[in-house]
Amino acid sequence: MVGLSTSDVHPTMGVNIFSAGVSACLADVITFPLDTAKVRLQIQGECQTSSAIRYKGVLGTISTLAKTEGLAKLYSGLPAGLQRQISSASLRIGLYDTVQEYFTDGKETPASLGSKILAGLTTGGVAVFIGQPTEVVKVRLQAQSHLHGLKPRYTGTYNAYRIIATTESFTTLWKGTSPNLLRNVIINCSELVTYDLMKETFVKNNILADDMLCHLVSALIAGFCATVLSSPADVVKTRFINSPQGYYSSVPNCAMTMLTKEGVPAFFKGFVPSFLRLASWNVIMFVCFEQLKRELMKSRRTVDGAT
Incomplete structure (x- = not known):
């Protein structure tokens, strides 16, 4: 996938995991206000009496949040977001890359589209089960408001983990796993496979060199494809995770309630901030990921050469 050029040493699994974690955290810090705006737009309409404020558009939502609840609110849930990137992304x-090689039986021939998709499904599924508690806490902290007499459910990240586990149940930390699993495998496949294919196409056809511009354009296209395909599952996931206990009887009930009360457009609420966030996140993450891998492998070769 996001490998080095043929003249470079193939990065190790450890280098890939470390580079991905660092790059994902950097991307999350920069784009987190867009994610918060997306969550607020997605839950809008869920409970009409919860707030008199109506959010309009990406910039309008960010501006309204900053004015009414303070700039810090745009980063509410960031610690859980970073924990999610470290444990999941x-x-x-x-x-x-490692899983893709497994599905190609270690052959030197380029991986097939089927192998790429299987690798995306596998790593996306594993990441959800490990990182779901961080997702639940992040969404709830982003969604809660202190306006109109509403008392915030949680005072911070670790307070949220404790309260959810003790007042609801420990398994509630995995609430919404099924829609998040669907969302994550869709994003992982569309994001990684599209990036992989676009980069490969640009380089093989001499449209772009295997450099930063190629990585940027490939990441933008991957971000758009991932947003379009994952939006319905993402909205249902956010609504279900944020809902009080018993509000929805199941994930399908959540989806049907949205459909009957708000119609099909409800499944694409927050689409613009979702795209802006996912596209910018992809650009930052993939560009940093590529560069960090190369620098780490250069350093490793230097150390190996010196010894």
């Missing part, structure tokens, strides 16, 4: 992206 580092694996789903960092293990992609």
Whole structure:
């Protein structure tokens, strides 16, 4: 996938995982306000009496949040977001090449589209089960508001983990796993496979060199494809995770309630911030990922040469 050029040494699994984790955390810090805006737009309409404020558009939502709840609110849930990237993104992206090689039986021939998709499905699924508690806490912290007499459910990240586990149940930390699993495997496949294919196409056809511009354009296209395909599952996941206990009887009930009360457009709420966030996240992550891998492998070759 996001490998080095043929003249470079293929990065090790450890280098891939470390590079993916660091790059994903950097991307999350920069794009987190867009993610918060996306969550607020996605839950809008869920409970009409919860707030008199109506959010309009990406910039409008960010501006309204900053004015009414303070700039810090845009980064509410960031610690859980970073924990998610370390526990989830580092694996789903960092293990992609290794799993892809497994499905090709270690052959030197280029991986088939089927192998790429299987690798994306596998690493995306594993990442969800490991990182789901961080997703639940992140979404709930982003969604809660102190306006209109509403008392925030949680005072911070670790307080949220504790309260959810003790007042609801420990398994609630994995609430919404099924829609998040669907969302994550869709994103992982569309994001990684599209990036992989676009980069490969650009380089093989001499449209772009295997450099930063190629990585940037490939990441933008991957971000758009991932947003379009994952939006319905993402909205259902956010609604279900944020809902009070018993509000929805199941994930299908959540989806049907949205459909009957708000119609099909409800499944694409927050699409613009989703795209802006995912596209910018992809660009930052993949560009940093590629560069960090190369620098780490250069350093390793230098050390090996010196010894």
